Amino acid sequence: NAGVTQTPKFQVLKTGQSMTLQCAQDMNHNSMYWYRQDPGMGLRLIYYSASEGTTDKGEVPNGYNVSRLNKREFSLRLESAAPSQTSVYFCASNRKGTAGNTIYFGEGSWLTVV
Amino acid sequence: AQTVTQSQPEMSVQEAETVTLSCTYDTSESDYYLFWYKQPPSRQMILVIRQEAYKQQNATENRFSVNFQKAAKSFSLKISDSQLGDAAMYFCAYWSAGGTSYGKLTFGQGTILTVHP
Numbered sequence: 593n594a595g596v597t598q599t600p601k602f603q604v605l606k607t608g609q610s611m612t613l614q615c616a617q618d619m620n621h622n623s624m625y626w627y628r629q630d631p632g633m634g635l636r637l638i639y640y641s642a643s644e645g646t647t648d649k650g651e652v653p654n655g656y657n658v659s660r661l662n663k664r665e666f667s668l669r670l671e672s673a674a675p676s677q678t679s680v681y682f683c684a685s686n687r688k689g690t691a692g693n694t695i696y697f698g699e700g701s702w703l704t705v706v
Numbered sequence: 707a708q709t710v711t712q713s714q715p716e717m718s719v720q721e722a723e724t725v726t727l728s729c730t731y732d733t734s735e736s737d738y739y740l741f742w743y744k745q746p747p748s749r750q751m752i753l754v755i756r757q758e759a760y761k762q763q764n765a766t767e768n769r770f771s772v773n774f775q776k777a778a779k780s781f782s783l784k785i786s787d788s789q790l791g792d793a794a795m796y797f798c799a800y801w802s803a804g805g806t807s808y809g810k811l812t813f814g815q816g817t818i819l820t821v822h823p
Contacts, residue, residue, distance in 0.1 A: 623809040629749075634712075634797060635813040642809030650810070680749060686801070686809065693739040693758070693801055695811065697751035 595619045598683050598698035605673045605705045613668040613701050615683030621696075623686040624666035626650075626658060628679040629700075635682060641666055673705045708733045708807060710800050712814035719788045720822050726773075727783045727817050729798030736760075737803040740774070740781045745795040745816075754796070757781065759803075785819075793821045 599614045615624065622643045627635040627650075637650025639658040647658050655677060657669045666685075670677055683698040709732045719725035731740070742754040757765045757774050764772050769786045785792055798814040 623811075625811055627813075634815040637810070637812060640810060648810070651812075682751065684751075684811070686811065688803070693756060693803075695741070695753070695799075695801070700749050 596683055596685055596696045596698040598681075598701050600701060601699065602702045603704070605670075605703065607674060607705060609673050610669065610671050611673065611703075612670075613681055613683070613703075614665070615667065615698060616665045617685040617696065618664065619685065619687060619696065620663065621685035621687045622663070623688075624660065625682075625684040625686070626656075626666070626668045627682045627684065628652065628677075629682060630679050638668065638681075670703075673703075675705045677703065678705045679703060708735070708738075708800050708802060708810065708812050710798055710812050710814035712796075712798055712817050714817045715815070716818045716820070718820040718822060719785070721788055721790060723788055724784060724786045725788055725819065727785075727796050727798075727819070729781045729783070729814055731779050731781065731798075731800050733779065733800065733802075735802060735805055735807070739801040739803060740772075741799040741801065742770070742772070742781075742783045743797045743799060743813075744792075745797060747794075751797075755783065788821050790821050790823060793819055795819075 625640045626638040641660040644663045681701045740757045744752040773782045802810045
């Protein structure tokens with residue numbers, strides 16, 4: 593999806609390792625989000641940032657930290673990866689304007705923790 | 707906290723027929739947006755349709771329309787003239803436009819739609 597870039601796309605980690613998922617958008621959006629999606633399930637909100645300088649917990653924040661580095665970038669960090677964190681991670685950003693509310697998604701990051 | 711419920715884990719429809727996917731939500735807010743997203747096996751998230759809570763008129767996008775019942779907190783998606791390419795997981799989502807949860811985007815559990823030729 594144009595506008596929201598996630599890296600890396602695929603990653604395999606060993607239990608206990610740390611890593612950071614990067615997300616950047618070039619659409620001047622205020623709000624950014626991190627979700628995880630487990631097989632056959634919906635998107636569960638990990639953290640979100642309604643505006644630059646703010647972050648809030650979602651439904652499943654345990655084991656994760658986030659940083660809204662600037663308006664463009666919103667990173668998700670796993671300090672000590674666990675097999676339960678094996679999932680597909682999606683970053684999204686949002687623009688609410690006169691044309692309505694538009695939400696853009698990245699293509700997903702496949703993370704496997706062994 | 708806002709919650710979104712999709713009570714139909716799976717639905718099926720014959721090609722060219724009509725199918726309706728259900729979604730209910732719980733909120734105390736008056737200003738919000740509702741969305742339906744389609745997710746094919748590629749995992750790409752594709753916006754199908756959106757509805758602003760303050761608009762009474764139901765949104766329509768080609769073969770896709772919604773039945774928005776604000777008082778009942780219901781937001782169902784109707785797909786007319788179903789096509790094989792409509793087969794996917796469909797998610798209902800709620801975006802908070804005010805209050806302490808401003809900017810929070812919550813998804814339902816999803817409904818897998820199968821289209822039979």
